[in-house]
Amino acid sequence: MSRPLRRGRSRIATSSSFLADDYLRAVVATPGLTALRDLARAREMLWEDALRAVPLVERFEGSLVDVGSGGGSPGIPLAVALPGRDVTLLEAQQRKCDFLRQWAPPNARVVWGRAEEQPVESYGVALAKALAQPPVAVEWCLPLVRVGGAAILWLGETAELDAIAAVAEKLGGAPPEEHGGLVVIPKIAPTPEGFPRRAGVAKRRPLA
Numbered sequence: 001m002s003r004p005l006r007r008g009r010s011r012i013a014t015s016s017s018f019l020a021d022d023y024l025r026a027v028v029a030t031p032g033l034t035a036l037r038d039l040a041r042a043r044e045m046l047w048e049d050a051l052r053a054v055p056l057v058e059r060f061e062g063s064l065v066d067v068g069s070g071g072g073s074p075g076i077p078l079a080v081a082l083p084g085r086d087v088t089l090l091e092a093q094q095r096k097c098d099f100l101r102q103w104a105p106p107n108a109r110v111v112w113g114r115a116e117e118q119p120v121e122s123y124g125v126a127l128a129k130a131l132a133q134p135p136v137a138v139e140w141c142l143p144l145v146r147v148g149g150a151a152i153l154w155l156g157e158t159a160e161l162d163a164i165a166a167v168a169e170k171l172g173g174a175p176p177e178e179h180g181g182l183v184v185i186p187k188i189a190p191t192p193e194g195f196p197r198r199a200g201v202a203k204r205r206p207l208a
């Protein structure tokens with residue numbers, strides 16, 4: 001039987017002593033991290049929505065990277081839910097990295113940098129929520145993943161799977177699977193020569 005949660009502490013059950021509500025209050029209170037201003041909505045959008053990916057992540061072995069982690073979703077909720085997995089919170093803006101370092105659970109580390117400039121084929125799963133247009137997000141995420149792993153993107157149920165499939169095919173990805181707005185792209189072949197392209201190129205000249 002689960003223990004009752006202490007009054008005034010997290011109302012979200014977590015698998016560790018991590019206080020989810022304290023973290024979410026800090027995200028909401030820190031300028032530039034989220035447009036959400038309400039704790040209940042932050043729980044829904046930044047915590048519970050992230051945890052929808054747990055069964056999908058569990059299909060693939062290895063460490064996780066949250067690309068463009070911003071205020072830490074989905075990487076921090078998934079690190080708390082999956083304490084046996086190493087999680088990298090990758091973020092291009094130093095100011096956001098400073099915030100992430102204050103809240104990263106023990107199995108998470110923060111890397112300040114751009115996706116296109118990271119070592120390739122280093123992770124089991126790359127995650128991205130609200131990172132960029134889908135073809136760009138796929139191009140930034142899939143090279144980071146080893147063959148046998150996957151990119152998992154929060155794209156919504158209206159995502160253009162044809163465009164995503166076209167980019168995935170060019171980067172060693174299988175056809176995308178859609179699961180309630182989460183798109184899973186298994187990596188089935190090594191990243192081809194020439195990828196990732198230089199920083200900025202994916203946005204200027206998307207692959208689809």
Ligand SMILES: C[S@@+](CC[C@H](N)C(=O)[O-])C[C@H]1O[C@@H](n2cnc3c(N)ncnc32)[C@H](O)[C@@H]1O
Pocket residue numbers: 034067068069070071072073074090091092093096113114115116128129130131140
């Ligand atoms: C809209 S925010 C989303 C943050 C978080 N995933 C969420 O859903 O709340 C996108 C983040 O991606 C970061 N970002 C943009 N391009 C990036 C890149 N090429 N590599 C790493 N981070 C990037 C931005 O600095 C920003 O913090």
